[in-house]
Amino acid sequence: MKSHNNFTYYLREGFRGFTMHGFMSFAAVCIIVACLVIMGTFAMLLVNISAMLEHYEQECEILVYIDESYPTAEAHSVGSEINRVENVREAVFVTREEALEDFKNQYSDQTKFDGLQPDTFRDRFKVYLKDLSLLEQTERTLETIEGVAEVNSNPEVAQGFTTLRNILSWVSIAIVSILLVVSLFIISNTIKLALLSRREEIGIMRMVGATNGFIRGPFVIEGLILGLLSAILSFFLLWGLYELLRSRIMAMDVLQMFTLMSFKGLAPIMAAACLGSGILIGVLGSLLSIRRFLKV
Amino acid sequence: MIELREVSKSYEIDTVALDDVSLRIDDGEFVFLVGPSGSGKSTIIKLLTAELAPTSGSVFVNGYDLGKIRRRKIPMARRTMGIIFQDFRLIADKTVFDNVAFAMRAVGAREKAIQRRVPAVLELVGLEGKEDRYPRELSGGEQQRVAIARALVNRPQAIIADEPTGNLDPAMSLEIMYLLERINQLGTTVLVVTHERDLVNRFAKRVVAIVNGTIVSDQQDGIYEL
Ligand SMILES: Nc1ncnc2c1ncn2[C@@H]1O[C@H](COP(=O)(O)OP(=O)(O)OP(=O)(O)O)[C@@H](O)[C@H]1O
Ligand SMILES: [Mg+2]
Numbered sequence: 195m196k197s198h199n200n201f202t203y204y205l206r207e208g209f210r211g212f213t214m215h216g217f218m219s220f221a222a223v224c225i226i227v228a229c230l231v232i233m234g235t236f237a238m239l240l241v242n243i244s245a246m247l248e249h250y251e252q253e254c255e256i257l258v259y260i261d262e263s264y265p266t267a268e269a270h271s272v273g274s275e276i277n278r279v280e281n282v283r284e285a286v287f288v289t290r291e292e293a294l295e296d297f298k299n300q301y302s303d304q305t306k307f308d309g310l311q312p313d314t315f316r317d318r319f320k321v322y323l324k325d326l327s328l329l330e331q332t333e334r335t336l337e338t339i340e341g342v343a344e345v346n347s348n349p350e351v352a353q354g355f356t357t358l359r360n361i362l363s364w365v366s367i368a369i370v371s372i373l374l375v376v377s378l379f380i381i382s383n384t385i386k387l388a389l390l391s392r393r394e395e396i397g398i399m400r401m402v403g404a405t406n407g408f409i410r411g412p413f414v415i416e417g418l419i420l421g422l423l424s425a426i427l428s429f430f431l432l433w434g435l436y437e438l439l440r441s442r443i444m445a446m447d448v449l450q451m452f453t454l455m456s457f458k459g460l461a462p463i464m465a466a467a468c469l470g471s472g473i474l475i476g477v478l479g480s481l482l483s484i485r486r487f488l489k490v
Numbered sequence: 491m492i493e494l495r496e497v498s499k500s501y502e503i504d505t506v507a508l509d510d511v512s513l514r515i516d517d518g519e520f521v522f523l524v525g526p527s528g529s530g531k532s533t534i535i536k537l538l539t540a541e542l543a544p545t546s547g548s549v550f551v552n553g554y555d556l557g558k559i560r561r562r563k564i565p566m567a568r569r570t571m572g573i574i575f576q577d578f579r580l581i582a583d584k585t586v587f588d589n590v591a592f593a594m595r596a597v598g599a600r601e602k603a604i605q606r607r608v609p610a611v612l613e614l615v616g617l618e619g620k621e622d623r624y625p626r627e628l629s630g631g632e633q634q635r636v637a638i639a640r641a642l643v644n645r646p647q648a649i650i651a652d653e654p655t656g657n658l659d660p661a662m663s664l665e666i667m668y669l670l671e672r673i674n675q676l677g678t679t680v681l682v683v684t685h686e687r688d689l690v691n692r693f694a695k696r697v698v699a700i701v702n703g704t705i706v707s708d709q710q711d712g713i714y715e716l
C-alpha cells in the first residue's frame with residue numbers, strides 16, 4: 195500500500211521532470227535513439243552475416259578418398275567409421291562413377307572426356323563438419339581411419355570463415371560498448387541537469403527526513419522514461435530502415451548473393467534488445483549521476 | 491531532548507566556529523539562541539540536523555546519537571525535527587497545500603492521512619483558504635507560515651528555526667513568534683535562533699547567548715543583553 199503510493203509519486207514526479215526539461219529530454223532522446231539505431235544496425239548486420247556464413251559453412255566440405263583396393267561396397271562401409279568421428283555432421287558417399295559424372299558436368303564440352311574411366315577416380319565421402327574451426331584435428335582423425343587413403347580439404351576457406359566471424363564479433367562488441375557508454379553518459383548528464391534544477395527540492399526532502407531511496411525514485415523514473423522512449427523510437431526506426439534497405443538490396447541483387455532475412459524474424463530479438471538496453475541505459479545512467487550528487 | 495556535549499567544530503584548520511559548547515534543551519522547552527553574526531549559531535543548527543559532523547564532542551537529538559548513527563538512519567533522526575529557515579525554502583511551482591503535503595509524501599505518508607492532516611495544520615498556522623495559492627502569491631509572513639506548517643506536519647518532537655523572522659517586518663515577526671509560542675504550548679520543543687533583541691525581551695523565555703563559538707550566558711526568563 196505504502197510502496198504503491200510511493201510508486202505513483204515517483205511516476206508523477208518522473209514525468210514532471212521529463213516535461214520540465216522538455217528540450218533537454220528531447221535532445222537526450224535523439225542522441226540515444228541515434229546510438230541505439232547504430233547498435234541495432236550492427237546487431238542486425240551481424241545476425242544476417244552470421245546466417246550467411248553459416249550457410250556457406252554448411253556447404254564447406256572435406257573429401258575423404260577411400261583406398262582403390264576397396265571394392266565399392268566395402269568402401270561404403272567405411273562411412274560408419276567416419277560418422278563415428280565427433281565433429282562429423284554428415285558423410286555422403288560418392289562412387290567413382292558419380293565422381294566421374296560430376297567431373298564431366300563441370301565442363302561444357304563433355305565429349306572430350308569420353309575415354310575417361312571411372313577407375314581413374316576413387317570412391318569417396320563428402321564430409322560436412324559441425325564446427326569448421328576444428329577442421330585440422332578432424333582431418334587428422336579421419337586420416338587414421340582404416341581404408342582412408344587421403345583427406346582433402348580447403349583449410350584457407352575454413353580459416354577465412356572463422357577469422358571473419360571473430361572479427362565481426364569483436365567489431366560489434368567494440369561498437370556496442372562504445373555506444374552504450376555514450377548513451378549512459380548522455381542520460382546521466384540529463385539527469386544531472388534535472389538534479390541541479392531541483393536542488394532546492396532535494397534539500398527540502400533531506401531536511402524533512404526523506405530517505406535517499408525516496409529522493410532517487412523520481413530521477414530513476416525520469417531516466418527510465420528517457421531510456422524506454424528512446425528504445426521504442428529506435429525499434430520502429432530500425433524496422434523502417436531495415437525494410438527499406440532490404441527492398442533496395444533485393445531489387446539490386448539479382449544474383450541473390452545476399453539474402454537479408456525478413457524483419458519479422460528479427461523483430462522479437464530486436465524488441466527485446468532495444469527494451470533491454472533502454473531500461474539498462476536509463477536506470478544505470480540516472481543512478482550514476484544521483485550517486486555522485488547525493489554523496490556531496 | 492536536544493543535547494550538545496563538549497562540542498567543538500572547525501571548518502578549516504586554525505579557525506574555530508564552536509569551542510567546547512555544552513547545551514541541553516529538555517522536551518517542551520522554548521529557547522532563544524542569540525549572538526552576533528559569525529558567532530556560531532547556524533553551525534549549532536547544522537550540527538543538530540546532521541548536516542555537519544562535529545570536530546569533537548557528541549550531539550544527541552531526540553534519542554539519536556548523531557555521532558554514532560548510521561548514514562541510513564540520519565533521515566529517521568531528521569523526522570523528529572521540524573526545521574525552519576530565514577528564506578522559507580518553499581517550492582515555487584507547488585501550491586501551499588502541496589508544499590506542506592510534500593513533507594508527508596517524502597516520508598511515505600498515505601494520501602488519506604495527507605488529506606486529513608494538511609488542512610488541520612494550515613488552519614493552525616492561520617492559512618485556511620489559501621491552500622491553492624502559490625508561494626509568490628503570499629506575503630513573507632504567510633510564506634513563513636507555510637514553512638512552519640511544513641515543519642509541523644509530521645508531528646516533530648522539536649521545531650528548530652534559524653532566524654525565522656530575518657526577512658520579515660517587525661509586525662509579522664511578532665506574529666510568527668506568537669505562532670511558535672503557541673506551538674510550544676501545544677507540547678513541541680522550540681529552538682529559535684534570532685538577532686531581534688525586542689522580540690527576545692518581549693517573550694521572557696530561556697535565552698542562550700553565544701559569542702565567538704562559546705556560550706557566554708544561559709538564563710531562564712532572560713533578556714538579550716549583548
Ligand atoms: N562552510 C563554512 N566554511 C568555512 N567557514 C564557515 C562555514 N560556515 C560558517 N563558517 C564560519 O564559522 C563561523 C560561525 O558561522 P555561523 O554561520 O555559525 O554564524 P552565525 O552565528 O549563524 O552568524 P549569522 O548570525 O551571521 O548567521 C563564522 O566565522 C563563519 O565564517
Ligand atoms: Mg546564521
